[in-house]
Amino acid sequence: MDSRPIRRFRPDPGRAAPTDAERARWPVSVPAVAQLLDTGLELPHGALVLVGENGSGKSTVMELLAVTLGLNPEGGTVNTRFSTRPSEPESLGLVVERSPGASRWGCFLRDETLHTLYSHLEQISSPDPSYHELSHGEAFLEVLTRRAGGGGGTYLLDEPDAALSFGGSLALVTVLLDLVASGAQVVVATHSPVVAALPGARLVEVGDWGMRPTRWEELELTVNWRQFLTDPAAYLRHLR
Template sequence: MRRFKPDPGAPPPTRAQRGTWPLTVPAVAQLLAEGLELPAGPLVLVGENGSGKSTVMELLAVTLGLNPEGGSVNTRFSTRASEPESQGLVVERSPGASRWGVFLRDETLHGLYSYLESLPGGPDVDYHALSHGEAFLEVLTRRARGGGTYLLDEPDAALSFGGSLALVSVLLDLAAAGAQVVVATHSPVVAALPGAQLLEVGDWGLRPARWEDLELTRSWRHFLDEPAAYLRHLR
């Protein structure tokens, strides 16, 4: 894929639509107005809770035709629809680009595992019997086919420090095999993914950033240097 871009044939949003979710989220409004250029390497979105990272990821998944609750291109299940519908984005692909895609969301993994168990023959692995982090890495690696697009929304929620490093290793292998990787994360480990372009998400929308300048990185560094400076304000 080269970029997500506004559909020239879609009607512009009405004033009423611009005043309702998800267009009230600055990152979403920017995405729908300007589109999103995809780098040659991985793309990592970083921002606070409520900044719009997950909504952006959901819109990208819906635009690609992926199940909004997660899974690969052929996965179809639903528990409770809470994702935004298609908002007039289209994908521009290079000729011959792979249509394979995977969308994994931490908050819907239980439903995905149950769906996989319900398929004829069931999965090769009992995901529910694994730890949260083990199951996430297992389902990702079993769907890693090299090419295609991999959207991961807050995978670090399932992972320890070591698990985050293992995820980075998997993502590096995917990128080396020609896959496109987009990750939304709260982890400075995942955000340090070598070769990745970083976008910081917030009230400003989406803006390029360097790892060492991220608020995420600065906050973790200061906290680890002197946790008492933060914790004393919580009492």
């Protein structure tokens, strides 16, 4: 029996494919988005990790998944609703294939809107601690841990490593492993080789080609970090 909360995101068969004019405009002009709208995206059991350069489309893909799931585009759980400055794309004709009876719990956290989420939680007198009084990394780990619904659900995390030290990234990996062990699905967009090494995760590299499966040791991210740490001067002397 397929126990995945979400089996796949797929194009709505009742909606026309993007026209040439639409493909020339953002966000469909982003190769990863165009691929998502053409062929969809299957979610594995456990974790899916998206890795790619700035501007590759990782965050736009994450926003599209969140909007399609009905999650608040600026972050939060299925029960969160607030908006400051809408900048996210519409669902663009994606639909969700769910497993019957699977948890519909969902949570979307994105680094760039965490400050607004924390302020929203204060305004509604949430029982959460005051995240503004914690460090950036501590607050992220705390809000994620508190929103772990238990027993499944889907968690979308856009660049969670931006707030975290090396030790914090390891702590995040521990939280993600706990979520997966509880039956949850996790989708993470990251620049961290630590987070990308999440045990058991399916890795997808995002770039001009769209989205393609890969292995940790083959990631451009991993290769670049390994070379830099071996000989940082070889990189830095070209910057002056």
